[in-house]
Amino acid sequence: METTSSLFRSVSRRVWSPPQRPFRVCSWNREVKKGITAGTLEELKEKAAQALFITTVLTLVCEEDGTEVDSDEFLITLPDNTIFMALKPGEIWKPHPLLQRGGNKPGHSKPRTGKDIAQVTFDLYRTHPKDVFGSLNVKATFKGLYSVSADFQCLGPKKVLREALKFMSTLLHAAGHLLITSASVIRRIIHGADLLQGQQAQPVEYWE
Template sequence: MDYAMKSFSVLTTSSLSKCVTASASMTQQLLTGRASRPRPFRVTNADRSLKKGIMAYSLADLINKVGESLSVLCVSGLVLDEDGTGVDTEGFFQALPENSVLMVLEKDQKWTPDTVRELWKRTDVARLTFDLYKNNPEDFIGCLNVKATFYGVYSVSYDLRCYAAKKMLKEALRWAVFSMQAAGHILLGSSCYIEYLLQEEQAAKTLSLPQESRIRQLQSMLLGRASQGKPVLVGTAGGSRTTSAPLDGSKKSLNNLAD
């Protein structure tokens, strides 16, 4: 009994209020955590001359970003571009589908129907819409929303999110650089091998040149002796003999020796 009284005394009003506050804050964090992902919307001005894609968490966040991106000083309201329905509550804003087209209105501005769209509805069979937007200003390409509408009633949309486009481009450039380096090494090795073959051929030619120069030197020495009338040693098939032939004969013998 004493233990029960002590336990009951611990549960005062302040402790109970703290527990309730903590549970309420945890519930709010869980609910906001589910809706923490921003959703894409397309916002246009009153005359539909400018349209931009904006990512927003809530209605207040969208209004703040609309004022910055469209350079609107005072936002008086947001309406649906299709029928002019006002978007003034957070619940209605959260119920809107992604990529809904909204119109921002300033002071003394009203929604007007799109006459061009009405003309299109009369003869519209199929319409294909491409919407390119960025979730983060630092994204390389961003996201692409493709929407196809048939007879103005049936619509199909697909949201393509290119988050890793920058990484893929870096990998492609890295492979391109690697291929260029490999091609450079192959060309360098081929040029070195061709140069080596050319040097071997040139060396073979230079080795044959000294033998020809020695023959020419021997011919000049023999011609010099023959012109001075000195005996010249001429080799024959049966041995060698010494002769003092005239100059013309010595030239013929030298030519035969050279041959």
Template sequence: METTASLFKSVSRRVWSPLQRPFRVCSWNRDVKKGVTAGTLEELKEKAAQALLISTVLTLVCEEDGTEVDSEEFFLALPDNTVFMALTPEETWKPHPLRQRGGNTPGESTPRTGKDIAQITFDLYRTHPKDVFGSLNVKATFQGLYSVSADFQCLGPKKVLREALRVMSTLLHAAGHLLISSAAVIRRIIHGADLLQAQHGKPIEYWE
């Protein structure tokens, strides 16, 4: 009975597992940044601790303003690719040095006097150390009201090799069909010339 119950719990956990979403986590001094995926707040804390090599209990706050993420409801309300800062009990959140001096942090555009029509941001990150090119997130905001985002997941080394072999196989298959068709056409031309020669009873003269 215990084995059946544990098996049922394992299957239920896999079936009802939450959707994995991409996030980024950084250390308290912003020197280390990692990309992780998680479906719950507790899972994000565990993966953040593993990625940043933190062995103690940590607290997650929004990197931009230091808002603590302490509930599952607030975590689910945050958009994908949100940047979190992992803090140990001895560490505290501090604003970015450039933002604290009133400047622009890296990646922020220079303020303009006119009204923006559209703003497009590109974010390149990695969700796995073995990723070759990294994943790309594109976010477009129109007149500050409508926002559209697209996430392009990268391919690992095995998937890249598999896709390359698949393309090569398709090209070779097409080349084989082309050679077979060309051989059939040439054979028909030769057979037609031989048949015409047999009907007229004299060799066919080929002009150069």
């Protein structure tokens, strides 16, 4: 009875498992960044710990503003490719040095006195080590209130090869039809020329 119950529980877990979503995690100093996929918060923490080689209990916060992710319900509301920061005990979230208010940008000796209108960030990453080309994430923030993001997924080697083979198959199919049509037209022309030559070779009889 226990075996049947455990089997039913295992099958139910597989059937109702949430879909895998792409995320990115980074270390507290933002020097290491990895791309992973997960369906639940527990799975996300496990894969983040494996990717960043963390053996202790970690806390995940949003890299942008430091909001702690503590439930699956909140994780569902976040978009794909959200960047999380993995914090070990004793580590705290800090804003990015280039995005701190009142900070100086590289190459500028004086602080800015103007007001930000829009900010656009480009992030090139890979979701799988075998990807030929990386994926590009573009995020734009207007006046610090509205943000729009777009993610451009690139094809892996298998998909690139599959699309190339499909294109070659279509091209060869069209070339085959063209050759068959050309051969049929040439055959008709040759047959018509033979008939015309045979008619010209016949003697013409005159009646007196």
